[in-house]
Amino acid sequence: xxxxxxxxxxxxxxxxxxxxxxxxxxxxxxxxxxxxxxxxxxxxxxxxxxxxxxxxxxxxxxxxxxxxxxxxxxxxxxxxxxxxxxxxxxxxxxxxxxxxxxxxxxxxxxx
Numbered sequence: 729x730x731x732x733x734x735x736x737x738x739x740x741x742x743x744x745x746x747x748x749x750x751x752x753x754x755x756x757x758x759x760x761x762x763x764x765x766x767x768x769x770x771x772x773x774x775x776x777x778x779x780x781x782x783x784x785x786x787x788x789x790x791x792x793x794x795x796x797x798x799x800x801x802x803x804x805x806x807x808x809x810x811x812x813x814x815x816x817x818x819x820x821x822x823x824x825x826x827x828x829x830x831x832x833x834x835x836x837x838x839x
Contacts, residue, residue, distance in 0.1 A: 732830045733804045733811035739823040742798045748823055749800050752814055759810050765802035772797045 739745040815827040
């Protein structure tokens with residue numbers, strides 16, 4: 729009975745994101761944890777329109793605000809305490825983290 733913890737990290741600050749991913753990788757290597765990744769996703773570009781006024785009948789707009797979001801995924805196999813400690817860390821506000829835990833059972837086992 730093994731747990732796989734999938735961490736998804738997102739940020740508009742690529743340097744901060746890559747620094748945190750490197751810290752997680754080095755921690756996992758020191759602890760001897762099986763780590764897959766980081767897997768990089770293509771950057772997502774977003775454009776947000778900005779209204780000049782709050783009136784519904786005013787269609788004037790400023791230039792759209794454009795930003796990019798970078799995503800990295802890592803998987804930690806086993807080492808539940810390590811995965812929990814990483815997921816509970818205080819990350820900078822510029823980095824968003826999601827943790828998904830999956831319970832994996834061995835082949836040929838009942839229940």
